[in-house]
Amino acid sequence: IMGYKTLCFGLTCILFAFYIYTPMPENIEEPWKIRITDAAIKTTSLMAMILEKIGLKSFETLYATLIKMDYTQPVSDENVTVMDTTFSDIPVRLYLPKRKRESQRPAVIYIHGGAFVLGSYKHTPMDLLNRWTANKVDAVVVGVDPRLAPQYPFPAPYEDVVSVVKFFLQDKILAKYGVDPNRVCISGDSSGGTLAAGVTQLIQNDPELKNKLKAQALIYPGLQLVDVSVPSHREYEHGPLLPWKVAIKLGCLYFTQDRAIPQAMMKNQHMPHGSMHLFKLVNWSTFLPEEYKKNHVYTEPILGRLNPSYSILLDTRLSPLAVNDSQLQNLPLTYILTCQHDILRDDGLMYVSRLRNVGVKVFHDHMEDGIHGALSFMASPIYLKLGIRIKDKYINWLEENL
Numbered sequence: 001i002m003g004y005k006t007l008c009f010g011l012t013c014i015l016f017a018f019y020i021y022t023p024m025p026e027n028i029e030e031p032w033k034i035r036i037t038d039a040a041i042k043t044t045s046l047m048a049m050i051l052e053k054i055g056l057k058s059f060e061t062l063y064a065t066l067i068k069m070d071y072t073q074p075v076s077d078e079n080v081t082v083m084d085t086t087f088s089d090i091p092v093r094l095y096l097p098k099r100k101r102e103s104q105r106p107a108v109i110y111i112h113g114g115a116f117v118l119g120s121y122k123h124t125p126m127d128l129l130n131r132w133t134a135n136k137v138d139a140v141v142v143g144v145d146p147r148l149a150p151q152y153p154f155p156a157p158y159e160d161v162v163s164v165v166k167f168f169l170q171d172k173i174l175a176k177y178g179v180d181p182n183r184v185c186i187s188g189d190s191s192g193g194t195l196a197a198g199v200t201q202l203i204q205n206d207p208e209l210k211n212k213l214k215a216q217a218l219i220y221p222g223l224q225l226v227d228v229s230v231p232s233h234r235e236y237e238h239g240p241l242l243p244w245k246v247a248i249k250l251g252c253l254y255f256t257q258d259r260a261i262p263q264a265m266m267k268n269q270h271m272p273h274g275s276m277h278l279f280k281l282v283n284w285s286t287f288l289p290e291e292y293k294k295n296h297v298y299t300e301p302i303l304g305r306l307n308p309s310y311s312i313l314l315d316t317r318l319s320p321l322a323v324n325d326s327q328l329q330n331l332p333l334t335y336i337l338t339c340q341h342d343i344l345r346d347d348g349l350m351y352v353s354r355l356r357n358v359g360v361k362v363f364h365d366h367m368e369d370g371i372h373g374a375l376s377f378m379a380s381p382i383y384l385k386l387g388i389r390i391k392d393k394y395i396n397w398l399e400e401n402l
Contacts, residue, residue, distance in 0.1 A: 024240060025341045027369045029385055034371060037382050038240045045246050059249060060117045060150070067114075070379075071122040079135045087142070087173075088163040093121045095134035095141035096177065106183035106214075106402040107140040107174075108133055109165060113190030113373070115250035116149045116157055125378045129391055137398045140177050142168060146195070154255040158317050161195045165203060169211040185215040185402050187394070189375050190344070191254075193221025197320035197351070204330045215402060217335040217394060220372055223321035223347035225251065225313060226275070229268045230284045231296040232345040242372040244343050255312050269302040272309035278322045287350040321351050325358050334362045335397045337390060339370025363401070365393050 024031050024038075048062040074082040074093055081096040097105065110133070112119045112126045121130065121143030134141040146160035165186065167173060174181050188196035200216045203209060228248065237244040245266065252262045264270040271278075280286070285298035316323045334355055338348035352364045367374075370386060378387040 028371065029369055033382065033384060034240055037377065041241060042243065060253060063118050067118055067123060070124045071120060072124055072127045080131055088167040090160045090164050091145040092164060093143040095130050097134050097138050099138060101138065104178050104180035105138060105140055107179040108398065109142045109144060109168060109186045111144050111161055111188035111192035111195045113192045116191045116254040117250055120145050125376050128378055129375060132391065133395055133398065136395050137402060139402065140179050150253045150257050155317060158195055158198060161199045162202060165199055181211045183214050183402055185217060185398065186213055187217035189219040190373065191222060193218040194223060194320065197221060197223060198317045200331060201320055201323060201327055204332060205327055213332050215333040218348065219337045219375065219390065219394060220339050220342055220344055221348055222344045223351050224282045224319035226271060226278045226282045226319055226322050227268065227301050228265055230346040231292055231294060233343050234296065236341055236343045240341060240371050242343055247343055255318065260306060261310065264306050269305035271301045271303055271313055272311055273304040275314050276303065281322045282350065284346055284350060287353040288346055289349060292346065292349060321347060328355055328358045328360060331355060331360045333401060334360055336362060337365045337393065339367045339372055341370060342372040344372060363397060
């Protein structure tokens with residue numbers, strides 16, 4: 001055992017030393033912190049792949065174990081009462097401002113990122129973000145912990161968020177927490193942004209729901225699985241922080257454990273027959289602003305190479321960008337934040353274009369030096385100024401618009 005541990009430690013050190021010299025974009029702030037974080041993530045990924053290959057641990061388990069080391073308890077402070085409870089049997093963490101107030105408060109429902117397989121509202125950076133939001137915006141904040149894949153694959157996480165939103169939007173629940181029914185926002189980062197976008201489409205287009213969402217805030221969201229060869233996927237294939245192969249591997253676990261799918265996806269050959277109508281809705285050569293197209297040449301995804309084919313990939317709850325204009329027209333005031341050096345950048349940029357094209361009011365922040373996942377690095381051991389800037393932009397927008 002001792003020899004095995006020494007071997008693992010030695011291998012980890014060699015990998016880390018190799019990855020630390022990965023080239024970084026020139027304009028990023030705190031390059032050495034990002035370099036170290038990137039090297040740590042890539043080393044963890046390779047170790048996770050090795051452990052999975054030899055049958056010791058599944059790929060996502062190592063990540064989950066590391067993140068759980070940074071979980072928090074619901075601790076109230078002088079400004080905010082914090083408590084864990086359930087809405088419709090789904091775990092939520094509530095942040096209730098202590099300030100006395102004559103009128104009703106706004107509210108924010110927040111869904112954490114983590115590729116649908118990792119993370120929690122308990123994770124220190126998420127707890128800090130929701131606490132700051134409650135205090136600064138004087139809003140009731142609901143952090144949601146949907147069930148996670150692969151144990152609970154799609155549509156379970158999506159349905160859990162739908163359940164929480166519908167529960168919270170009931171008149172009696174809004175009244176219980178002193179929330180203004182006309183001032184509720186749903187927010188999420190990364191895969192949490194995917195869930196927020198999909199759930200917003202459902203809520204706003206449901207004629208039976210009286211109370212709607214006033215706003216949605218999507219922070220570096222992933223919004224489609226139809227075409228995984230858009231310019232940002234090509235330019236930032238190796239990261240920083242979120243390499244393309246890791247994103248595909250984790251993202252596929254959301255709906256399948258079949259290893260043929262990520263292999264096909266890496267060649268952009270995963271879409272089934274009958275999905276061609278979706279291509280025009282996610283076509284980057286149509287919806288990306290010119291400065292992001294550069295010299296990239298558009299090629300359509302290749303159909304029907306997978307046997308058996310996965311008709312689940314036609315489900316627009318997996319790809320909120322791939323819905324028709326008619327489903328976008330009723331969407332509320334929207335905030336989208338994108339990061340330049342991020343494989344998911346173009347999903348957000350295309351959604352900005354598509355929403356504006358149908359008359360939805362969109363506020364777009366683009367971080368020229370941004371990288372994916374920066375909100376997860378707002379506390380020790382890794383504190384990025386970029387994470388704090390993104391947090392400030394998001395909270396300032398809520399203050400002015402909610």
